[in-house]
Amino acid sequence: MPQSPLSPGNLPLTRLSVIAAVVGVVVISFAYTAGWLTPKRLTPKKLVASLAPPGGPALGHRRNHAKGICFTGTFEANGNGSELSRAQVFVAGQYPVVGRFNLATPNPNAADAMVRVRGIGIRITPPNGQEWRSAMIDAPIFPVSTVQDFYDLQMASSSKEPDAMKNFIAAHPEFTTFLGWAKSAPWTGSYAEERYNSLNSFVFIDNSGAKHTVRWSLVPAAQPVSILPDELAKRGPDFLDQEITQRVASSPQRWSVVVTLSNPGDPTADPNKAWPVDRRTVDVGTLTVQQIEPEADGPCRDINYDPTVLPAGITTSDDPFPSARSAAYSRSYNSRTAEEKYYPRNATGGKQ
Amino acid sequence: MTTSRKRFTAPQRLLHWLMAICILSMLFIGVGMVSTVTSKYLTLVQIHKPLGIAILVLALIRLSLRFVFHAPVLPADMPRPMRLAAELSQYVLYALMIGMPLIGWGMLSAASYPVVLFGSVHLPSILPVSPSLHTLLWHAHYYLAFAFFATILMHVAAILFHKLIRNDGVFEAMAPVLTHDESEI
Ligand code: HEM
């Protein structure tokens, strides 16, 4: 075998530069893939940072929907969903649920009457372990149509530029549909009286392999009672938490889980667009909330209600939001679970 | 743990090159997925998990083959520091090939995520749900990924050095095919 002795004098420089070039090309492609060379790329980090209030995020808490309260209960499937999806959660039976009522604010100490959008996170665990997680809100449509628009909206609303919001609205007329809802929809005094909507579409796959693009909602059994915002403002800052705790302690609260099927041509990729009201719906079962627990030491605290945690039989659709949400929620989860010390695990979470 | 054979056996070479492609892809998929919010995110995550577990399985097979067939001896005239670096980097690479997937799997378990490989194929949880364990493993997965990448870069640079500068047969020991006439013993 030919051997070239290793003495610095006769190191072939061109050969060394070949080695350097190979390594360099790999490093540059890696840096590009990681987004280090493209600062404009919308990363999960930027998206989550855009949600933070001016003073920075509340450490240890969810980066959005930061105020919330845990619950446990059941989902009782009536079997009707099996026509649409082969997921085990739709086979008639009762499956445990860990959930969280929450407010769409990055501030865990916000006054309940100040937050327009209310939400719910649920995790249903059937015996085969194929979980169905979902995070839904009470608005009938999402404020914007694309993930980039959502980011731009956060940037505009936190901007010091006086015309930032005006300009955003002018460039995004679809946002006014949401504003219309926010201004005119009645407020209620209870998490139990809200209807919660997936807004994003997903695909159900049935036993024959046929696909159905759907959205779903939780429709409350409780009759909504509309209350003026001024009236709500007079209640304590945590009236929603107190109300739901008392209400569930006196009787379990129920919602029908209703799946809406799209027709061909419906806007499945745009959560800002409602589907026509005549679309077929299927009531697939009942969510029952049986017990409320504070978040600080409650069972929902360490759960990420990532909307892409789906059982076999449900997948994402052409809606671009679930992917972005999954990336952002994971980032938020990684941050908040690493900040445990700022949010002690006792009944009050360190609040005085 | 060495053999008088000049080259690794065919199954060892096959595994080496298969895993080289998989691991390099994994590193790119990893940093790519955590930097995007487009639908590529979900696609890459859905590749990352099963491919990572496949690497774990292949690494265990490869380690067993190593115990059975051993590695060819390094050239006698290799300087001591270089020999030490070569041996050490092999330990580091094996530890990472086995460690990274286990850390990834443990990290998902500690965060109470289901570990979905594909369709209805799930792996069991291997750790209790724990924010502090999750944080530890998440940091480990992150820093070790970069250590892995750096080790691979050094490995590539070293092997090219063997081939292009020393031409001492170390490259040929793992080469998928021989480029020039050489007897396979
Ligand atoms: C790109 C758009 C969105 C972004 C960036 C975003 C961001 C976030 C973040 C960072 C969290 C905290 C996650 C955690 O730490 O566990 C969160 C929670 C939540 N989001 Fe979103 N979100 C988006 C869209 C949506 C949509 C479309 C809905 C409803 C249909 C929604 C409903 C919720 C709810 C209900 C929660 C609370 C879940 C829980 O209780 O843990 N979000 N969001």
Ligand code: HEM
């Ligand atoms: C040889 C095997 C593996 C390699 C080389 C690898 C590499 C990587 C890399 C480079 C990242 C990006 C780190 C960052 O920039 O934040 C990453 C992230 C990640 N990996 Fe792996 N990985 C491996 C195996 C696995 C396995 C088996 C799983 C799970 C079953 C896994 C789950 C994850 C997850 C969930 C993330 C995202 C972490 C985050 O939330 O920031 N990995 N991996």
